[in-house]
Amino acid sequence: MEIVTLGNELLRQKAQRIKDINETYRKVAVDMIEALHAGKGIGLAGPQVGLMKRIFVVQVEGDVPRVFINPSIVETSREVVKYEEGCLSLPGLWADVIRPASVRVQAWNEKGRPFTLEAEGILARVILHEYDHLEGILFIDRLPEPKRNRLLEKFEKRKRA
Ligand code: NI
Numbered sequence: 001m002e003i004v005t006l007g008n009e010l011l012r013q014k015a016q017r018i019k020d021i022n023e024t025y026r027k028v029a030v031d032m033i034e035a036l037h038a039g040k041g042i043g044l045a046g047p048q049v050g051l052m053k054r055i056f057v058v059q060v061e062g063d064v065p066r067v068f069i070n071p072s073i074v075e076t077s078r079e080v081v082k083y084e085e086g087c088l089s090l091p092g093l094w095a096d097v098i099r100p101a102s103v104r105v106q107a108w109n110e111k112g113r114p115f116t117l118e119a120e121g122i123l124a125r126v127i128l129h130e131y132d133h134l135e136g137i138l139f140i141d142r143l144p145e146p147k148r149n150r151l152l153e154k155f156e157k158r159k160r161a
């Protein structure tokens with residue numbers, strides 16, 4: 001699987017709900033986890049591999065890979081935290097992003113089984129980041145404009161180099 005980067009319109013489109021969680025998506029999940037490991041990332045969403053479907057995979061250190069299909073963010077904490085984020089689609093860019101400290105998410109796994117997960121720390125962070133991808137939102141969109149513009153300039157410079 002090839003990971004698309006900033007500038008590709010797919011990253012800005014809303015992903016579609018998966019109507020039937022079948023064998024195709026079990027295979028997709030395996031491939032996405034492989035791409036995640038290859039990219040040394042902790043999360044990867046469908047649109048990042050050109051698949052405009054509501055699926056993402058995450059794996060934080062010390063945890064198993066987790067697959068989220070048709071996820072809903074049920075609840076987020078009022079408490080927010082600032083933490084440094086990067087993105088496989090924005091190579092070389094890192095910035096502190098403010099997000100809720102914890103999240104409750106409901107989704108289906110690659111076997112079509114529904115689950116609810118309460119997450120905090122890095123896991124909550126990556127779930128919220130990947131969920132954003134399904135909505136066409138990137139982490140740089142959550143930064144103050146001057147900071148975002150600086151990062152975009154940096155990205156353009158790297159691309160030309
Ligand atoms: Ni990302």
